[in-house]
Amino acid sequence: MIETPGLMPTEDLFPIFVNAMFTKNFLLIMFLGLCSYVGLTTNSDTSKGMSMAVTFVMTMSAILTWPIYYYLLSDASILKTDLTFLRTICFILIIASFVQLVEFIIRKFSPPLYKSLGIYLPLIATNCAVLGVVLLNIQEGYTYGASIIYAFAAGLGYSWVMLATAAVREKLIMRNVDLFSGFIGAFFAATMVALIVVSYFSVVKL
């Protein structure tokens, strides 16, 4: 029997926020969502667009998946059956349709944004960082409010790493530094930044 956490947050929200943004950063510490990280950080404009889209989708899918898990899939739900083994496929279904909805809305109301994001929007549906957020929300047993905060902070964490790396890689590409030119260099750079973040935040106890 899974205990359903309450709607209003009872946890201390500050550690959750800092955890998602820095100490357990999705890109640098957990190494989730690396496809878009390596693919899009060569240009700060595209990484900015992707960061905004991912943050938005993360928050919205956290808002949608939490009630579905606790009110439809868990054995404390209305069906009184333990269907939690269906959570991955259900979450993917929700995330994918939500991304599709976002695409419809953007195409209708902002064609320029749609054109610049075009290829990356569908990519979010298969972004493991988004699925990681909603699965971690369940695994950690967060309340509804805390799970939304967690997802939003995870999106912000994704954004700052994307933008920081894009800034560095853009300069390095311009200077023709061979070591950092390809994907190998991108992973090398990511490891270096991750080491810095790990050692810095291992000093801070939360």
Added chain:
Amino acid sequence: MTEDLMSLLPPAIAVLGALGLAMAGMLVWASKAFHVESDPLVDALMELMPGANCGACGYPGCADFAEHVVAGDITPDACTSCDAETFEMIGELLGMDISAAEPMYPITLCQGGTNCKDRYDYIGADTCRAAILLSGTKKACSYGCIGLGDCVRACMFDAIEIADNGLPKIKKYNCKGCGACVTACPQQVLTIAKEHGPVYVVCASHDKPKYVKEVCEFGCIGCGICKKNCPEGAIALVQKVAVIDQEKCTQCGTCIDVCPRNAIVKL
């Protein structure tokens, strides 16, 4: 155990099915509510376009160009990136005959490169624009090609490279003549020319003749011999450099033979 799993089957199917149906319903509603009207002819034309968004036609991208072609604002042959086969398919689609224009390629109006002396060793940012900001350019000739490849980075078709002689080299097979490199060149030593025939003075230097002779093997010194010998009177001296009027030029090649500096070439 098996019975347990079997008993889970109906609710599992029901829940997944219901979720799937709900999401499908939402998407069906959304696709109608947020439907965007698009002309099927524009979509079909867009399929045929090269999709490079090079801007040679004068519109920001291929999608805009396709819209304006269908609206009748512009003829399809304004596109320099389509090859003859694509034009044929576009012509079939729109029901008109399209003949591709004569291919145009960029040429470099500079024979400097390694023939031109350096003023200093430049180790700054690897772009021509940055190099200019540092007291002119690293080349002794302030009008010539710097050779740091702003044109190479501007090219969307991988059709231009900096050759061993320090000058841009056009790979004609890839080049679509869109002129992105011409716009990108901060020294303005690139220009678009027809493939066969035209004669160009490949030097842009307005420096004094003595200085040009000192720093570059091929620079135009503005001696005016070509001007005197041109049977058509198509050559003029503009600020110490010979310029050929392409309208009057009959491509006879007299100037090429008489130029003491080998600064005139026929493409």
